[in-house]
Amino acid sequence: MTRQQFRTLLYKEMHDLRSNGQALVLLFIPFSGLASLFFQDRSPSWSFLIIFTLMFLPLFMMGFLLVQEKEQRTWRLLHQQGYKLTSLLSVKALLACVITLASCFVIAWLGGVSLFFSILVVLYSIPCVLMMLSLGALLGALSKNTIEVSFWGTPIIIIFIALEIINRLLSNHEWSFLMKLLPNHVFAEGLENIVEAPGAAFVYPFFYFIFLAGVFALLALYMLRKRAYTF
């Protein structure tokens, strides 16, 4: 894929996204949570909103963007023009990644974090976003349409919520050290450290998510190649 082709596809995706109802609804959810920071006394913290956003926004957005190519039967022409599925994936991932990170920045900044630390929050979130984008790509590769993406994506969100509940309930249990290995625990710990000890956040939690992102990215690429015929 040439730079011109990449730009063409990116430009088209941006045009498409402006009127993509599903993407707009996905964006509305974290920002409505953000609004509650200003209008309610017992509102969720900015870190909770970031975790919540990272949990579903890249996952569903990536899944939807990818599966739409199947639904609209537009891949054949792109393929004929020399595009590869990995090129398509990279364009869509870039767009979903930028939107998610921009949302995280706005949430952190409007949530009271300084500009510098908001940028650090964005940098810290990158591996986690990549992991969720890979999961979204996996979802897109395995689904036939957007309904299936929603259908199979919801259990993933439920699993993350369940892990968080387990984490909170068993925090004082003798087996609680095992909970520290869970991704949600690691991410939350890093996010809490960002303002006070940014160095600590960028050591274990950051590399933990780089490793997970690598594993899921390989899995997504493998599955995408295997399911290339469905496009």
Place this chain on the structure above:
Amino acid sequence: MSLTIQMSSIIKGNTVLLPDIDVAIEPGKPIAIQSDIEWLEPFYSSFLKNASSLLASSGQQAIQVPFVYLQSDGLYARLTPRQQIRFWSKLSGQRADESNILEICDLAPVADKRIKHLTGQEHRRLHYARSLVMPSPVCLFDQPILHADRQTKQAFFTLLAHLSDRHVIVTSTSLEEAIQLGKPYRLNERGLHALSDALDQADKAEQTDQAEDVLSQPAATPFKLQKITAKAEDKIILFDPLEIDYVESSEGQSKLYVNSETFDTPIPLKELEQRLSPLGFFRCHRSYLVNLQRVREIIVWSKNSYSLSLDDRKRTTVPLSKGNYATLKEMLQM
């Protein structure tokens, strides 16, 4: 400068999926391939797979990406036709005159309407527009006017006029459409054959028939239409005789077999025999009338039992009676 398309046969087990194809195409003179969908699908996939090596020399540089429109191709529903055309032109690295293209394809009134709100016919015309955006020297259209309305057909014929410098291949399942669209060819197990010869023979037979009619009935109508009518639900279908594989008479009802489909016709077998014999049909059995152009094999089961095997994919067999076997042998000078 003519262009030669060569494809090797594809055989799976004992079934020929695609025969050898070797056809020359002149720019501005579209060829129209008539076949059933079972043959056309392997043709498309072979065409797409071997696009770069398809074209034998003909002084052409290695082909750029050929333009291919398949019935299954989709569009980006949230874009407008103008945005879609812009996207295609950027994709192919060409500058396109959007307004002119929209005008040619009769899409100007809906140029800024989202594609999801367009009708199926407008979708199709937008696909036609892609051929004007992309600079490919070869254009393949998959059944472009199948179930198309008059406006869309008109737009397609206007488009063909604008593609006068390209090598155009059009496919169709209907012989009539193929004749309308370009130089007709038929794709079947035996390969890709120009239909001009068969049509010439049919024309001659028709002319002879008409001449005889004029001699015997001077006051008869000067125009004789060779169409065989059949009923399908609430419609009456007019078949070109050459489309018919064979006719069967069962319990007093004549049935036409066309491309693996069956249609009831009110015309008795005897009358069909009279009308179709000059066009190469043969009464092989008291209940069957077969198009000899479709017969592939004569199977001799025993001294008194014969069948005719047709060249369709199912290898349909039609009974051949002993008396008619002798007549057929004489006809074929066996």
